[in-house]
Amino acid sequence: MDYTKDYKAERKKVAGFMRRLYKQRLTTTSGGNISIRITDDIIAITASATDKGRMRWKEVGLMNLSGENLTPGLKPSIESAMHISIYKKKKDVLTIVHAHPVFAYDFTAMKSKIDTTLTAEACAILGEPLIVPYALMGTAELAGLVSESVLISDILLLENHGILATGKSLLQAFDKIEVLENAARMTFIVELARNKSPLSKARIIEIEKHFR
Numbered sequence: 169m170d171y172t173k174d175y176k177a178e179r180k181k182v183a184g185f186m187r188r189l190y191k192q193r194l195t196t197t198s199g200g201n202i203s204i205r206i207t208d209d210i211i212a213i214t215a216s217a218t219d220k221g222r223m224r225w226k227e228v229g230l231m232n233l234s235g236e237n238l239t240p241g242l243k244p245s246i247e248s249a250m251h252i253s254i255y256k257k258k259k260d261v262l263t264i265v266h267a268h269p270v271f272a273y274d275f276t277a278m279k280s281k282i283d284t285t286l287t288a289e290a291c292a293i294l295g296e297p298l299i300v301p302y303a304l305m306g307t308a309e310l311a312g313l314v315s316e317s318v319l320i321s322d323i324l325l326l327e328n329h330g331i332l333a334t335g336k337s338l339l340q341a342f343d344k345i346e347v348l349e350n351a352a353r354m355t356f357i358v359e360l361a362r363n364k365s366p367l368s369k370a371r372i373i374e375i376e377k378h379f380r
Contacts, residue, residue: 178204179212179228185265185338186214190221194345195267197221200330201245204338205255205262209233213251215242246306253315254334261318261334265341268330271352272345276325282348283355285366290351292379293344297323305329323348 186202189195197220203213209232214220218227229245230238233252237244245251251264275282282297284290298321303310314332317324323344324332331348335341358364367375 175206175210175212175230176225178206179225179230181338182212182214182228183223183225185342186220186223189265189267189342189345192346194269194349195220200265200267201247201251202266202338203245203251203255203264206230210238211251211255213245213248215239216245217243247310249306249308250311250314253311254318257315258318258334260336263335263338263341264332265335265338265345266330266332267345269345269349269352271356272325272331272349275352275355276327276329276331279327282325282352283358283364283366284348284351285372286351286354286358286364288367288371288375290347290354291367291372291375293347294323294351295321295376295380297321297325297348299325300327302327302329 182202182204189200200220201214203211205211211231212228213231214223215227215229229242231244231248232238233256235252247266254261254264272282279299284294284296298317300313300317303313314324318334322334326332331345333341333344335344
C-alpha cells in the first residue's frame with residue numbers, strides 16, 4: 169500500500185511542532201525528533217537528514233510498530249527504534265518529543281538534577297524528571313533504557329544526549345520541553361546566586377494532589 173499521501177493532517181501537525189521547536193531554540197537544525205501515534209500500529213515521525221527549521225509534512229515519515237518504513241522515499245529518524253519501543257511499552261503515550269534545549273542539555277552533561285520545585289508551574293507540569301544513563305544514540309540499548317524509564321517519568325534527561333518528553337498531545341509534550349528548559353535556566357541562576365527558596369514539602373504535596 170502507498171502511504172505517501174495518507175495521514176496528511178497528522179504529519180502536518182508533527183512538522184508544525186518541529187518548526188516551532190526550532191524557532192524556540194529548543195533544538196538544532198539536524199537535532200531532535202518528534203512522533204505521534206496515529207493508530208494502534210502506525211506512527212508519524214520526523215525523517216532523518218531534513219532541515220528541522222523548515223520541515224514540511226512530506227518530510228514526516230510513517231512507520232509501523234514492527235519498524236517497517238511505510239514511506240520509502242524518506243530516511244527514518246536514527247531514533248525511530250527508541251520511539252517505537254516507547255509506544256510498545258506504554259500504551260497511553262500518544263506523542264514523543266526529543267530535543268536539545270541548551271540549558272537542560274547542560275544538566276545531562278553534568279549529570280545533575282534540574283530543580284522543578286522552584287516554581288509551581290514546573291512542579292505541576294514536570295514532577296521529577298529522571299536521568300537516564302548514557303547509551304549510544306540510535307542503538308537498541310538506548311531504546312531499551314528509555315522505554316523502561318518512561319514507566320517511571322514522562323520527562324527524561326538522556327545523559328550527554330538530550331531531553332525526551334512524552335504526552336497525550338503534541339502540545340502537552342512540547343510544553344514539557346519548554347517548561348523544563350525554563351526550569352533549567354532558573355536552577356542555573358539560583359545556584360549561581362546561592363539564594364534559593366524552593367516550594368515547601370507541603371506545597372509540593374498540594375500541587376501533586378491537584379495536578380499530578
